[in-house]
Amino acid sequence: MSYKNFPMVPRVVFGRGSFNQLNEILAPKRLNINAPFIYLIDDVFKGNEWLTSRISLSYDDRIIFISADEEPKTSQVDALVEDIILTTKERPSGIIGIGGGTLLDLAKAVSIMLTNEGETKDYQGWDLVKNPAIYHVGIPTISGTGAEVSRTTVLTGPEKKLGINSDYTPFDQVILDSELTKDVSKDQWFYTGMDCYIHCIESLSGTYLNAFSQSYGEKAFDLCKEIFLDDSLSEIESQEKLMMASWHGGMSIAYSQVGVAHAMSYGLAYLLGTKHGIGNCIVFDHLEEFYPEGVKLFKEMKAKHNIELPKGICADLSDEEFDIMINISLGLKPLWENVLGKKWEKTITPAKLKSLYKKM
Ligand code: NAD
Ligand code: ZN
Numbered sequence: 001m002s003y004k005n006f007p008m009v010p011r012v013v014f015g016r017g018s019f020n021q022l023n024e025i026l027a028p029k030r031l032n033i034n035a036p037f038i039y040l041i042d043d044v045f046k047g048n049e050w051l052t053s054r055i056s057l058s059y060d061d062r063i064i065f066i067s068a069d070e071e072p073k074t075s076q077v078d079a080l081v082e083d084i085i086l087t088t089k090e091r092p093s094g095i096i097g098i099g100g101g102t103l104l105d106l107a108k109a110v111s112i113m114l115t116n117e118g119e120t121k122d123y124q125g126w127d128l129v130k131n132p133a134i135y136h137v138g139i140p141t142i143s144g145t146g147a148e149v150s151r152t153t154v155l156t157g158p159e160k161k162l163g164i165n166s167d168y169t170p171f172d173q174v175i176l177d178s179e180l181t182k183d184v185s186k187d188q189w190f191y192t193g194m195d196c197y198i199h200c201i202e203s204l205s206g207t208y209l210n211a212f213s214q215s216y217g218e219k220a221f222d223l224c225k226e227i228f229l230d231d232s233l234s235e236i237e238s239q240e241k242l243m244m245a246s247w248h249g250g251m252s253i254a255y256s257q258v259g260v261a262h263a264m265s266y267g268l269a270y271l272l273g274t275k276h277g278i279g280n281c282i283v284f285d286h287l288e289e290f291y292p293e294g295v296k297l298f299k300e301m302k303a304k305h306n307i308e309l310p311k312g313i314c315a316d317l318s319d320e321e322f323d324i325m326i327n328i329s330l331g332l333k334p335l336w337e338n339v340l341g342k343k344w345e346k347t348i349t350p351a352k353l354k355s356l357y358k359k360m
Contacts, residue, residue: 006254007167009138009149012174014243016236019139019177023056026094029135034089036060040080040107042099042141043067051098051180060088068102071275074120074157077109084114091115094135098180100192101145101154101276104138108153108169111136120164121157129166138171141180143242144192144277146199146250148174154276161270161328176247178239190228190307191277193242194298197224198280199249201294202259206338209256217252220245228301257338260290264356266332267325272313282309286359290339314357326353 013021026037036059043065045051055063064080084092091114097107111133113120123129138148147153151170152163163169184192200221203213223245227238265279274282285302288295302309314322330336330353336344 004255006151007170008251009171009174011172012176014176016177016179016240018175019051019180020054022054022096022137022139022175025173025175026096026137029094030058031093032090033059035091035093036062036088037094037096038084038088038092038110039063039096039098040103040110041065042103045098045141062087066099066103066106068100070273071161071269072102072106072109072153072155074109074124074155077106077113077120077155080106080110081113081120084110092134094137096137096139098139098141100140100142101147101195104140104145104147104171105153105155107136107138108133108147108171109155109164112153112164112166112168120155121159123164123166124155124157124160124162126165127167129164129168131168133168135172137173137175139175139177139180140243140246142184142188142192143178143181143239143246144194144196144249146196146246146253148176149247149250149254151254156270160331161266176243178236178243181239181243182235186305187307188277190301190305191275191281193224193228193245193277194281194284194301195277196220196242196246196249197228197298197301198261198284198294199253199258200224201284201291202261202338203249203252203256205291205294206256206259207341208338213252213254213256216248217256220248220252223248225297229297229304257334259335259339260287263329263332263335263339264325264353267329267353267357268313268360270328271317271321271325274313278309281307282313282360283356285309286356312360314360317357322354322357323350325357326350329353 095111115131152165154163203217261284264283268274268279
């Protein structure tokens with residue numbers, strides 16, 4: 001098929017306090033008393049009664065708190081799946097991911113790997129998943145990645161950082177309750193919010209752009225400008241708008257692609273463990289030649305919110321280490337093709353990438 005026939009999240013609830021409806025939403029999805037719901041929750045919420053007291057656990061339902069300090073790994077998914085299989089009487093009724101992109105991606109991957117044989121790393125790529133995932137629900141607690149709406153779950157494996165892109169990846173249900181984002185730290189709010197802004201810039205200036213992507217990308221871009229540059233929004237308005245910007249940004253790249261910042265920050269993530277949001281910011285800050293207007297506005301937003309990005313993170317790297325990052329980045333061919341078209345390899349050489357990485 002030359003045009004992608006891609007799935008969208010079939011059910012979504014939006015609204016402040018809508019998290020209260022979770023139990024009601026899940027109840028009809030319970031297969032039987034031996035098939036529990038498993039909640040994967042960012043451990044930043046451990047001991048947070050405000051959130052956890054609203055989850056009613058029945059029968060063998062279980063909460064697993066997971067740290068988001070490191071981005072999800074294929075081995076981590078394998079271990080979680082094994083643990084769930086060993087400790088449940090039957091295959092779970094559903095997996096509920098509560099957190100940022102890290103927890104949402106883990107929930108998607110675990111729900112896929114509970115019904116597909118073998119190791120998670122074997123499914124990194126496009127359309128390798130054979131069996132439908134079990135029912136999975138995404139509840140973002142920080143906005144920007146678009147992981148709540150996307151067809152991928154980004155994982156670091158032994159050889160690559162690459163998503164499981166499949167028709168079975170998107171959530172069956174998403175709950176968008178902006179109140180859950182109220183305690184995000186300012187720096188993290190900026191980094192993850194900028195992930196959304198960068199999705200828009202990369203999608204809107206890419207060669208893959210089409211009216212579908214553009215319509216979502218432009219909306220998300222306008223929302224980002226309001227959120228990060230306009231002082232008139234209330235805190236609640238700003239949180240609600242960023243939640244929708246994230247959604248639209250994710251929809252925009254679903255039907256196009258990201259670009260230079262993502263291609264290069266994947267290299268930083270793989271070698272140095274630099275997290276997605278901050279990594280994108282570090283790279284994007286140096287991409288004037290690719291995105292002049294977008295970078296100018298980014299610098300304005302950065303200054304307005306007094307954000308200091310780390311400097312010199314590549315200062316002490318060896319030639320071998322640069323090569324590792326460059327190879328990861330150059331391997332993301334669709335991203336480069338989106339930036340510069342089919343002949344991208346004429347411009348994007350290892351030397352070019354090295355000179356850019358050296359600035360960071
Ligand atoms: P994250 O999930 O790693 O969370 C960032 C930090 O914010 C963590 O320390 C977390 O504990 C904290 N946090 C989250 N919610 C909070 C809250 N309500 N209050 C206080 N602290 C909170 O960050 P992220 O930027 O959302 O996600 C990054 C991940 O998303 C990366 O692994 C990246 O690869 C992935 N990603 C996936 C997609 C996709 O389409 N699947 C798209 C972009 C990024
Ligand atoms: Zn991103």
